[in-house]
Amino acid sequence: MTEATTHDVPQTIEAVRVWDPLVRVFHWGLVAAFATAWLTADELQPVHEVAGYAVAGLVAVRLVWGLVGSRYARFAQFLKRPGETLAYLGDMSRGRERRYLGHNPAGAAMIVALLVTLSGTAFTGWLMEEPDRLAMLPSMPAIVAPAWADDDGHEHGARGEDALEEIHETLANLLLLLAALHVGGVVLASLRHHENLARAMLTGDKRAPGPDDIA
Ligand code: HEM
Numbered sequence: 056m057t058e059a060t061t062h063d064v065p066q067t068i069e070a071v072r073v074w075d076p077l078v079r080v081f082h083w084g085l086v087a088a089f090a091t092a093w094l095t096a097d098e099l100q101p102v103h104e105v106a107g108y109a110v111a112g113l114v115a116v117r118l119v120w121g122l123v124g125s126r127y128a129r130f131a132q133f134l135k136r137p138g139e140t141l142a143y144l145g146d147m148s149r150g151r152e153r154r155y156l157g158h159n160p161a162g163a164a165m166i167v168a169l170l171v172t173l174s175g176t177a178f179t180g181w182l183m184e185e186p187d188r189l190a191m192l193p194s195m196p197a198i199v200a201p202a203w204a205d206d207d208g209h210e211h212g213a214r215g216e217d218a219l220e221e222i223h224e225t226l227a228n229l230l231l232l233l234a235a236l237h238v239g240g241v242v243l244a245s246l247r248h249h250e251n252l253a254r255a256m257l258t259g260d261k262r263a264p265g266p267d268d269i270a
């Protein structure tokens with residue numbers, strides 16, 4: 056930290072690069088694609104599907120980047136054992152959790168939950184779009200109900216398509232819940248450590264770590 060010498064000169068806080076450009080483009084691209092998929096679901100099917108595939112593509116790139124990317128982009132840097140994550144949550148509840156320069160253990164667990172659920176949502180969407188794709192999977196007796204036709208002659212239940220739609224929608228709803236908790240966590244951590252984490256995800260920079268912080 057550079058000390059200001061007079062009252063007129065604002066203090067400058069040393070910043071360090073944390074999020075590389077790929078992580079930032081991934082994040083805000085994901086937010087845009089996810090929002091588009093949600094807003095167009097059942098309204099504008101071609102756009103819904105393109106947005107869903109964009110989500111899948113972004114997640115796939117991020118998974119590779121988690122192995123070969125920059126320091127704070129790597130899964131090995133931020134994924135912690137359950138014990139450490141629980142200890143962090145315990146510290147949080149007592150208001151004494153330490154500041155992490157990268158993702159904190161609770162945020163990291165949420166990232167895994169988001170990436171898995173996003174993949175499942177996109178995958179079930181892809182399966183649903185073409186019935187033959189479902190037939191390629193190993194038999195799933197639990198979700199394959201007998202087919203029936205409604206008054207308009209539309210077939211339902213054939214090869215588990217209705218069940219698949221249920222799963223797709225349930226995962227999409229779960230994503231909304233996870234995303235809300237995620238944003239809540241971001242706001243909480245921002246308040247606790249007096250820094251704007253959302254802005255850091257835009258600029259890539261965060262306040263340099265202090266002696267008690269985990270870098
Ligand atoms: C406008 C609302 C959102 C804001 C302000 C926001 C903000 C952030 C911030 C600040 C981080 C970094 C957290 C840290 O410092 O450890 C982050 C990470 C992340 N967020 Fe969000 N987020 C938003 C919405 C979403 C949504 C809707 C999703 C997915 C459906 C999402 C998925 C992720 C993922 C996967 C990461 C990990 C980034 C990486 O390491 O690649 N976010 N978000």
Ligand code: HEM
Nearest residue numbers: 092093096097104107108110176177180181183184224227
């Ligand atoms: C993460 C990305 C995705 C999200 C968040 C999402 C979300 C949703 C939601 C909320 C619905 C329910 C609409 C309703 O009936 O009220 C839905 C339906 C559907 N989605 Fe997705 N979806 C995603 C990806 C995909 C993909 C990749 C495809 C196919 C390529 C797809 C195909 C469909 C289809 C066929 C329906 C049924 C539409 C209908 O009711 O006729 N989705 N999706």
